Amino acid sequence: MKKELLLKILKTSSIIFIIIILFFFLLQIKKGNIYFNNKNIVEKNDDYQITINYPVYKDEQFNKKIKDFIKTQKNSFIEKVMELKNKRISHNKTYNLNIKYDVEDNKEIYSIHFIISYYLGGSKYKREDAVFYYDYKNNKELTWNDLFKDEEKTLNVLSKLSKEKLNKLDIRLYSQFDKGIKPIKENFSNILFLEKGIKVIFPPYQVAPWSTGEVDIAISYNELDKTLKEQEEIKIEEKEQTNESEKRLTRNLDELKDKKLIALTFDDGPSKDTTEQLLNGLKERNAKVTFFVLGSEVEKFPDIVKRAYNEGHTIGSHTYNHKNLVNLTNEEIQYEIISTNQLIENTIGNPVRIIRPPYGSINSSILSQTNMSFIFWNVDTEDWKNRNVDITYQNIINNAEDGQIILLHDIYQISVDAALKAIDDLEKQGYAFVSLEELEQLGRIKLDSHIKHYSFKN
Ligand code: ZN
Secondary structure, eight states: OHHHHHHHHHHHHHHHHHHHHHHHHHHHHHTTTOOOEEEEEEEEOSSEEEEEEEEEOSOHHHHHHHHHHHHHHHHHHHHHHHHHHHTTOOOSSOEEEEEEEEEEEOSSEEEEEEEEEEEOSSSOEEEEEEEEEEETTTTEEEOHHHHSSSHHHHHHHHHHHHHHHHHHOOSOOOTTGGGGGSSSGGGGOOEEEOSSEEEEEEOTTTSSOTTTOOEEEEEEHHHHHHHHHHHHTHHHHHHHHHHHHHTSOOOOGGGGTTOEEEEEEEESOOOHHHHHHHHHHHHHHTOOOEEEEOHHHHHHOHHHHHHHHHTTOEEEEOOSSOOOGGGSOHHHHHHHHHHHHHHHHHHHSSOOOEEOOGGGOOOHHHHHHSSSEEEOOSEEOOHHHHOOHHHHHHHHHHTOOTTEEEEEETTSHHHHHHHHHHHHHHHHTTEEEOOHHHHHHTTSOOOOTTOEESOOOO
C-alpha cells in the first residue's frame, strides 16, 4: 500500500518536472534566436540632447559595423550643432538626436531597421532610415543586393507594386507621390523581411507629408515572385497588351457620314446596376457615349470602366471625390486629379485626356494645373433634380441638335431609361450618338490641353 502511494507521488512529480522543463524549453524557443542586447547612449548638455539605442549581437564584425554607423550619425549631428553654435543662430527648442531601432525576423534573416530623427532648428524634424540585414543561419551580414539579385528588375517591380498599393490606401499622400516610388534604390532602401513577405517603409516626406507619418506597404513573397516573373516575360506581356487594345470595339466612322451628331455624357459613375444596364442598351443601339467617372467609384467597379472603354466609349475624369475644386488647395486639387488619372489609366491601359470638373466649377489656376482638355455641356437634362424619366427624355429631345454635349448621370435609373428612349427616337430622325474620341477623329473637336469645350458645333 505504502509502496504504491510512493510510486504514484514519484510518477506525478516526474510528470510535473517534465512539464516544467518543457515550459522553459518552449519559452526559450519562443524567444527565438534573438540574441540582441540593447545598448543605450544618453547625452545631455546645454547645446544638445542625444538618445541612442542600438543592438549588440554575438557577431563582433557585425557589431563593429553597427557601432561605426551609430558613431558616424552621432558625430555628424554634433558637428552640425557646433556649426550652428559658431554661427550663433538662436533657437528656442533644444537640438536633439534620437536613434531607435526594431528587428524583424523571418526565420532566416534579421532586418534591423534604424530610425534616426533629429532636430536642428527651424520648423521641421528630420528623419532618416537605415536597414541592416543579418543572415543568422549562415552567420553573415547581407546587403540589399545580396537579397535582390537583379537590381533593375527588382526596382521596377517594387515601383509598380508600390504604386498599386499606395493608390489603394485611404490616407493622404502627395498627389505626385510618383517621385517617391521611382525605381531607384534610394526609394526602396528601407525594406524589412517578414515571414510572409516584405514590408516597404516610406519615411515621412517620401510619398506623404509629415502629418501622415510613415507609410508602409506589405508585399507577399508570392506577389513579388509572380511580378518578377511577369517582368521577365515582359515581351510576351507587351504582345498580349497590344492584343488587348485591339480588343477595343471601334466602329467605322463612315457610318456617321450625313448624320447629325450628339455627344451624350454621363457623370458620377460607374454605378453597379445602372451603368451596366446603360452599357447593354448602348450596345444594342450601336451608340457611343462618354463617361466622366469618379476615382472613388473606379476603385469599386474597375471592371465596368474597363468594359465601357472596350466597348468603344470614351472615359474621362470627374475627379476623385467630387469636391468643388475651386475651394481646394493646389495640393488637394492635384490629388483629386492625379489619383483619378492613375486609377483610370491602370484600369483601361491608356492615359485619360479629358476632365469634367464637378459642378462645372473651375478657375484659370485649375485650368493651367493639368494638361487635360476640359469638357462642359450645353444641355443640362437636370436629371439629378427632376428624377423623372419623361422630363429628362423631353429635355434631351427638345434640345436635340447637331453639336450638342448633353449632361446626364448614369447613377440614376431614370437617366438610363430616358437616354435609351431618346436614342431610339432620335436615331430615327437621322441622329447618331458619338464619343468624344470619335468626335476628335472626325475633326469635330480638339482635345488639346487647357482648352474648354461646351459643344462641338460647326
Ligand atoms: Zn458630378
